[in-house]
Amino acid sequence: MSVAGIGVGVSRRSFLGVLAGVAAAVGTAVSFLGSTAAAAIKPVARPSAAQMKRLLAYYRTKPRWASWLVPELNADDGWQRWMRTILNSKNLPIAHDNFSRIGTTIKQTHHWVMVMDERRCIGCQACVVACKDENNVPVGVYRTWVDVVETGGMVPDPAGPIVTDVGTYRSEVKRSSMPLICNHCDHPPCVDVCPVKATFKRADGIVMIDYDLCIGCGYCVEACPYNARFFNPVQQTADKCTFCAHRLDRGLLPACVTSCPTHARVFGDKNDPTSEVSTLLATLPTTVLKEDLGTDPQVFYINREQEVYDENSTGNTVYPYTANLNSNEYATLSGNAPLPGDTGGQR
Amino acid sequence: MPPTNYYGSGLEQGYWGLMIVTYPFISGLVAGSFVVATLSQLFGRKRLAPIAPMAAIVSFALLLAAPLTIWGDSRQPSRVYELITRMHVPYSPMALFLLIWISYVILMLVELYAVFRAGNAARAEWAGQPLRAKLARLLTLGVRGRDAGSVRRDERIVRWTAGIGILIAFLFHGYIGFIFGSMKSRALWSSPLIPVLFIISAIVSGIALIQLVYFAVAKWYGWRIDKAIVAELNIWLVGALLLDLYLDMVELLMSGVRSYAPEETYEWFNRLYFHGPLLWTYFLFQLGLGVVLPLVALATKRWRASIVNSGVMAFLVLMGVYMMRWNVVAGGQMASKVTNDIVSFPLVWTGYDSVQTVVGVFGVAVLLFLALTWLLPWKNGLQGSSSSTSPVAPGLDDVGVSGVSLNTPAGTASTMADAQWPADQPGGNP
Structure with a gap:
């Protein structure tokens, strides 16, 4: 327990999870201990060589399926000051419920979101492969x-190529590729329903699972409206997209974003x-999936309706929804691009 | 082991299998049989007093077996302690499970103690069975008075525990309904009707189960079945079935009619129940054989007193309630969340989350029931109900409500222990 560093969190956190439960019972005694001891222990940003050796030995004896080891955040976020934060989980920059605290009482530095530009997606599935490679996602x-989405249907046409007993038709369909991923909702029902607080939402918006705590009840998998969660058949816990948190915390983009050849996935703060x-x-109208459920998804889709989009002619542009376009917010960002429906002069 | 045939195909699949179908069924039986016990203990239906101890035992045995289903369904069963150490209340309804279950177990222990204390006190004086006498002495916790005053005190405890217990029973079953009903990701689950529907069908199944168990033990011991009890149980069954039918019809109208229901709800209800794989389990087994036929077959007084009819109908009702659980759990997951088509929900026969494990859980419940029947003196009232000739000891006749009716021949109060429990000993049955 004296080892302090970024990597050791897994064993310690699962142990301390139990400890936190005891701490809740003991109450003030433990928090008193935590507050006095915190002054003595300095935050350690990196494990020493000896600590790293022990860490690697630990993972060699207890191999993990997932490639990322610990949810690492910036030292500024308070993860490394574990006497203050982990013993007193109220100080962790995460939320298990009551998500409106993020950005208010829980300090939010970044707010990671992804924008799926469907004007550009060619359905090459490179992101899928990259994700599987990066995160060691099991087969299946x-x-x-x-997804390949097809809309439309058959329309009667005397000259159509599809001849049936009841008439001749031609297909009037539109096909589009639709990249799907965990939406990292601002109000994720999957996190609320976890009975053991194994899944959480980081202050920077990422919804993650602690695989050492998950009891595998399946409640979160059922509660996700986007089917973004699944049971990992190897580690037998719930599993999901992490926005490649391990890469993010080292300043890299998620693997799917890096691998996208057409820049259809845009990631940022x-x-x-x-x-x-x-x-x-x-600048662009975006939609989110299943907006009516009120989960407030943080993955936005451009041109979800697959209307023909021509940058030079706003006349052909169809904006399926403009609810997400906040012109006031746009103005505070001092943008100067023409807004949709902006006929000039009036805003 | 992968739970379904479609595992690994990358397609959407049902994540909650047969064990989760069985869990609400068993917990419904727990709540329902508890309600049957309270009918005499709390609501003064004295005619049902003889079967109240048996109903309490059935409820307790199933209560102990119920967690096996969800424990067996959990992918990480060794981490079950986290439900205590990391309980996510009040945000996760599932986190309430251990809290509710433990309080229910404690309450049932208190109730069983009070129900069987007088009987155990009598049993403690058995000469021929030293082990069981010792156990009975242990189970009285040292309180071995059998006078009217102490029996009345037992009765008061039973009344209190029954009153609190019926709330906990509804909570125990209601929270399961709430887990389904509160899930906005599933169009067919997300409905405030589901918890109520679960509780009513729980009562239905509990009455039917007690009816069947009563027939079974009467057959086993060669007792004459008291038709008054059968008819009384059937009356309650019909009442509960009518409520159940009403709620089923409301659900059908609120989800199966295009003008009334949200588009997603209507579409999936229509595709699964009207034209899809659940057509027969819903309309034939759940509604037809499970509700409508029993309602018709138990319509007249004569039919309600018929033992064969009641047995068949009780079985059909149980089957219908199980099918209702299947239709809810499987149907909700067959409606795909992200794609266009029906999700496969194959029936697994052996291994994880399969028919085999369901049979195992029910086997455990039966074993627990047998153990409890060996341990506790539950037969007194039932035997007494068939022997109309034996007079009742003065001062004890009015305490039969709590199931501690001591049908002792008058004038033998001093040798009550011997006179009262002859047939309770092994081999002593007529």
Whole structure:
């Protein structure tokens, strides 16, 4: 327990999870201990070589299926000051429920979102492969996938190629590729329903699972409206997309974003007005999936309705929804692109 | 082991299998048989007093077996302690499970103690069975008075525990309904009707089960079946079935009619229950054979007193309630969340989450029931109900409500222990 560092969190956190339960019972005694001891222990950003050796030995004896070891966050977020944070889980930059605390009482530095630009997706499934490769996702389950969506149907046409007993038809369908991923909702029902607080929402918006705590009841898998969660058949716990948190915390983009050949997946910080996602969200109409459920998804789709999009002619542009376009917010970002429906002068 | 044939195909699949179908069924039986016990203990239906101890035993045995279903369904059963150490209340209804279950077990222990204390006190004086006498002495916790005053005190405890217990029974079963009803991701589950429907069908199944268990033990011991009890149980069964039918019809109208239901709910209800794989389990087994036929067959007084008719109908009702659980759990998951077609929900016969495990859970419940029947003096009232000739000891006749009716021949109060429990000993049956 004296080892302090980024990597050791797994064993310690599962142990401390039990300890936290006891702490709840003991109450003030433990928090008193935590607050006095916190002054003595300095935050350690990196494990020493000896600690790293012990860490690797630990993982060699207890191999994990998932490639990422621990949810690592910036030292500024308080993860490494474990006497203050983990013993007193109220200080952790995560939320198990009551998500409106994020950004208010829980300090939010970043707000990671993804924008799926369906004007650009060609359905090559490179992101799916990259995700499987990066996260060691077992055969048969997927953290991200690209659906082929077909809309429309058969219309009667005397010259059509499809001849049946009841008439001649031609197909009037539209096909599009639809990248799907965990929506990292701002109000995720999957996190609320977990009976043992094994899944949580990080302050930067990422919904994650602690595989050492998951009891595998399946409640979160059922509660996700987007079927983004699944049972990992190897580690026998619930599993899901993490936005490649292990890469993010080292300053890299998620694997699916890196691998996308057409830049259809755009990832970034919604809190940063200069980021590409902020620009996209401010300038283009976006939709989210199953908006009526009120989960507030943080994966946005551009051109979900697959209307023909021509940048030079706004006349052909159809904006299926404009509810997500906040012109005030856009103005605070001092954008100067023409807004949809903006006929000039009036805003 | 992969739970379904479609595992590994990457397709959407049902995650909650047969064990989760069985869990609400068993917990419904727990709540329902408890309600049957309370009919005499709390609501003064004295005619049902003889079967109240038996109903309490059935309820307790099933209560102990119920967690096996969800424990067996859990992928990480060794982490079950986290339900205590990391309980996510009040946000997760599932986190309430251990809390409710443990309080229910404690309450049932208190109730069983009070129901059987007088009987155990009598049993403690058995000469021929030292082990069981010792156990009975242990189970009285040292309180071995059998006078009217102490019996009346037992009765008061039973009344209190029954009153609190019926709330906990509804909570125990209601929270399961709430787990389904509160899930907005599933169009067919997300309905405030589901918890109520679960509780009513739980009562239905509990009455039917007690009816069947009564027939079984009477057959086993060669007792004459008291038709008054059968008819009384059937009356309650018909009442509960009518409520159940009403709620089923409301659900059918609120989900199966295009003008009334949300689009997603209507579409899946229509595709699964009207034209899909659940057509027969819903309309024939759940509604037809499970509700409508028993309602017709138990319509007249004569039919309600018929033992064969009641037995068949009780069985059909149980089957119908199981089918209702199947239709809810399987049907909800057959409606795909993200794609266009019906999700496969294959029946697995052996291994994880299969028919085999369901049979095993019921086997455990039966074993627990047998053990409890060996341990506790539950037969007194039932035997007494068939022997109309034996007079009742003065001062004890009015306490039969709590199931501690001591049908002792008058004037033998001093040798009550010997006179009262002859047939309770092994081999002593007529």
